Amino acid sequence: MLEVKNLTVRYGAFLALADVSLKVEDGQIVSIVGANGAGKTTLINTISGLITPESGEIYLDGQKLTGMKGHEIARIGVVQVPERRKLFPEMTVYENLLVASIHRRAKKERQKNLEEVFSLFPVLRERRDQLAITLSGGEQQMLAIGRGIMALPRILMLDEPSLGLAPILVQQIFQIVQELRKRGLTILLVEQNVKHSLRIADYAYVLETGKAVLEGLGMDVLNDPHTVEAYLGR
Amino acid sequence: MTTALFLQALVSGILMGGVLALISIGLTLIWGVLKIINFAHGEFLMIGMYLVYFLVAKMGWDPYLTLIVSIPALFLIGVVIFELTIRPILKYPAINQIMLTVGLSLVLQNLALIFFKADVLFAQTRYNTALTIGSVVVTSGKLIAFIGSILATFILYWLLQNTDTGRGIRAAAQDGDAATLMGIDVSWAYLLAFGIGSACLGVAASLMIPFYYVSPTVGEFFGLIAFVIVVLGGMGNFLGALAGGLIIGVTESVGAAALPGSLSRVLVFAVFVLILLYRPLGLFGGKQR
Ligand SMILES: Nc1ncnc2c1ncn2[C@@H]1O[C@H](COP(=O)(O)OP(=O)(O)O)[C@@H](O)[C@H]1O
Ligand SMILES: [Mg+2]
Secondary structure (H helix, E strand, O other): OEEEEEEEEEEOOEEEEEEEEEEEOOOOEEEEEOOOOOOHHHHHHHHOOOOOOOEEEEEEOOEEOOOOOHHHHHHOOEEEEOOOOOOOOOOEHHHHHHHOOOOHHHHOOHHHHHHHHHHHOHHHHHOOOOEHHHOOHHHHHHHHHHHHHHOOOOEEEEEOOOOOOOHHHHHHHHHHHHHHHHOOOEEEEEEOOHHHHHHOOOEEEEEEOOEEEEEEEHHHHHHOHHHHHHHOOO | OOHHHHHHHHHHHHHHHHHHHHHHHHHHHHHHHHOOOOOOHHHHHHHHHHHHHHHHHHOOOOOOOOHHHHHHHHHHHHHHHHHHHHHHHOOOOHHHHHHHHHHHHHHHHHHHHHHHOOOOEOOOOOOOOEEEEOOEEEEHHHHHHHHHHHHHHHHHHHHHHHOHHHHHHHHHHHOHHHHHHOOOOHHHHHHHHHHHHHHHHHHHHHHHOOOOOEOOOHHHHHHHHHHHHHHHHOOOOHHHHHHHHHHHHHHHHHHHHHOOOOHHHHHHHHHHHHHHHHOOOOOOOOOOO
C-alpha cells in the first residue's frame, strides 16, 4: 500500500501542493483527476523523488520513501510512466525496454517481463529495432508503459497516458490499464480525462490548485455534482 | 609537393588522426553525457604522458605495459577532479563551467611547470624502428598507436552499446529524469562517463610516449584540437569524432608538408570553419550515437 501523508510542495514561493493525503491499496486502480496545473505531475514526481517536499511523508508498505533518492524509489518498485512519455529517443524500442531493467531486482525478471510486454503490445515486438522517436504516438505510449513494466513495479504510476492520443487510442490505453490491474499490478493513474479515468477507478481523488477537494469510490466521484459541473461540462 | 611526399604526409596524418580521434572521443563522451566541455582535457593527457614517461624512461617499463597503470590512473584522476570541482557546478550556467575547466587547465599546467620544469622530455623506446611500405616510412610506435587507438575506440563504442552499464550511461545522457524513474543512478552515470572519458587519455598517453615528447604545455594543442574535432564531428557523436579525428590528422599533416612553419595549424582551423559553414551542427550533427 502506498500512503501519502500531508504532502506540501512549493516551487519557490508558489504553493503547488497543500497538505495532500491519499492512499493506494494493493491491487486497486486509484485515479487522481484535475485540470491542467492542478498539481498532478507535481504529486507524482514528489512520490518518485524527483521533487523534495516542504513537508509530509510518503510510505510504501510502511517503508518511508521521502528522503530516498529517485533511483532508489524506482528500484524498490515505485515506478512512474511519465507525462509525455519521456522515452530515450536515440535508443531502439528494445534498448528502451532493456535499460529499465538494469537494476538487480528487475534484471532477474528481465526475460519474463520482456515476454509479458511483447504479449501485451505485439506491435513493440515488430518495431523492436526501430528508434523510439520513429514510433507513432500510440506506440510510444505503449513503449512507455512497457518500459515501466520492465522496471518491475509494485505500483505503477501513470501520468496522463492518454494525453495527445486519438480517441480510439485513448480507449485502448484505458483498457490496457485495466488489463494491467487484472495481471496483479497496483495502479496510480493521473489524468485530465476525468470521465474515462473515474470509470475504471476503484477509488479517486479530485485535485484542484494543489488541494484534494474530493475523494471517494470512482463511481461516486464521477456522479458527484461538483465533478459533473466542473469537469463533465453541462 | 611530390607524390611520395604527399603519400608520406597522408599516412602520417591518418596514423596521428587515429590517436586524435581517441582523445576526442573521451571529450565527446563527457559532452554527450554531462553537456560539459572539459577544457582541461588536454592537461589530463599531459599528466598521463608524464606518468607514462616516468614509468618508461625512469623505471624501464615497456610503454604498452604502462596501460595497466595509465588507464586506472586517469580514470581516478578524472573521477576525483569531477567530484571535487565539476559536480558542484553542474547546475550552473555554461560560462561558469567554462571558467572552471579553463582555470583547471591553467592550474594543472603551472603545477606541471613547478614539478617537472619546462624541459621537453622524450622517452627512448624500441618502437622507433622504421617500417617501409613502398615509399612511405612509418615507425612501429606510430603504427601501434593508430591500431591501438582505433581498437580502443571500437571497444568503448561496443561497451556503450551492448552492456547494461553502457545503456545506463546513454539513458542518463538522453533523459536524466526518465533514467532516474527507471532506477538508474544518474549521478553515478555522470561519474562513470567522466572517468571513462578521462581514461581514454590514459590509453592515448601510453600509445603516444614512444613518438611524442612531453612538456607542461603539451596538452594545450591536444585539448584545443580535440575540441575542434568534437565540434566538427557533431557534439557528443562518437563516429563523428572518429571521422573528425582522421580529417584533422590528415589536414594537419599534409598542411605541414606543403606549407611553411606553423601555417598547417591555420589550415586546420580553416577546414574547421569551412566544414561548419556548410554543416553547422558538424559532420554527423544532430545525431547522438
Ligand atoms: N518547475 C516548476 N517551477 C515552478 N512552477 C511549476 C513547476 N512545475 C510546475 N509548476 C506549477 O505548479 C502547478 C502545478 O503543475 P503540475 O504539477 O505540472 O500540474 P498538472 O500536472 O496537474 O498539470 C502549475 O501552476 C505549474 O505552473
Ligand atoms: Mg501534468
